[in-house]
Amino acid sequence: MKKVLVAYSSRTGKTEAMANYIAEGLRFSTDEVVVKKISAIGNELDLIGYDGYIFGCPTYHKDMTGGMKQFLFKAELANLTGKIGGAFGSHTHSGESAPMIYDTMLHVFKMDMTDLGALKLTEAMVQTDEGLKACQDYGKAVGEQIG
Numbered sequence: 001m002k003k004v005l006v007a008y009s010s011r012t013g014k015t016e017a018m019a020n021y022i023a024e025g026l027r028f029s030t031d032e033v034v035v036k037k038i039s040a041i042g043n044e045l046d047l048i049g050y051d052g053y054i055f056g057c058p059t060y061h062k063d064m065t066g067g068m069k070q071f072l073f074k075a076e077l078a079n080l081t082g083k084i085g086g087a088f089g090s091h092t093h094s095g096e097s098a099p100m101i102y103d104t105m106l107h108v109f110k111m112d113m114t115d116l117g118a119l120k121l122t123e124a125m126v127q128t129d130e131g132l133k134a135c136q137d138y139g140k141a142v143g144e145q146i147g
């Protein structure tokens, strides 16, 4: 039974929409998909027991949010080495957040990250059919990588 966690932060709902679309793609090949705001995750024990992890955060001031930085310190304690991973986020013009999260998952947590890299979408793109499909395809690809 394959289980994936999609954990995200979102101030105005764009990254949240991406999280839900990615979950739709994951459901093609995954038994259980849990979509959670990072604020609903108490400690590292809440992160244990999944086969894959996809973390998302919007970019504010060319950075990820403070909440996501704290969340990644919790995730470090969960020992996610070798687990399948992905990262995503919405932005308007620069979009640093998703690739920064992806890099942390790859280089610090030593996760088996999707070859697709981080999924960055402009907020204008998120609500389009193309944006929806990009998220669904990303979820589908990560789900297939889990097997």
Ligand SMILES: Cc1cc2nc3c(=O)[nH]c(=O)nc-3n(C[C@H](O)[C@H](O)[C@H](O)COP(=O)(O)O)c2cc1C
Binding pocket: 009, 010, 011, 012, 013, 014, 015, 016, 057, 058, 059, 060, 061, 062, 063, 090, 091, 092, 093, 094, 095, 096, 122, 123
């Ligand atoms: C004060 C402020 C600062 C922002 N800084 C950036 C930025 O540095 N780079 C960028 O690409 N987008 C920036 N944005 C745009 C947000 O990333 C964008 O609105 C995003 O879709 C918000 O996602 P959310 O709805 O999940 O919170 C900024 C937005 C605000 C309001």
